[in-house]
Amino acid sequence: MKRKEKMKELNALSDEQLKERLKDLSISLLKTRFELKTGHVDNPNVLRTIRKDITRVKTIETARRKK
Numbered sequence: 001m002k003r004k005e006k007m008k009e010l011n012a013l014s015d016e017q018l019k020e021r022l023k024d025l026s027i028s029l030l031k032t033r034f035e036l037k038t039g040h041v042d043n044p045n046v047l048r049t050i051r052k053d054i055t056r057v058k059t060i061e062t063a064r065r066k067k
Contacts, residue, residue, distance in 0.1 A: 006053070010060050022057045025050055 013021065029050045035041045 006056060007060075010056055015061075015064065018057055018061055022054065022061075025054045025057065029054065 010018065010021070029047070032041060032046055032050060036044060036047065
């Protein structure tokens with residue numbers, strides 16, 4: 001999915017859904033880091049994607065708080 005599409009999708013979510021998405025992404029990041037250390041990750045770029053998604057969610061939350 002492209003960056004603009006992800007941002008549109010995230011902007012359409014409610015505040016509660018954004019919090020839930022952030023929680024899920026954080027858990028996913030933790031699990032992926034553990035799997036990377038144990039050698040079970042086929043594609044290490046997944047970490048980068050998860051971190052960027054977390055940043056996108058936090059950016060949207062900050063923008064909504066400023067309004």
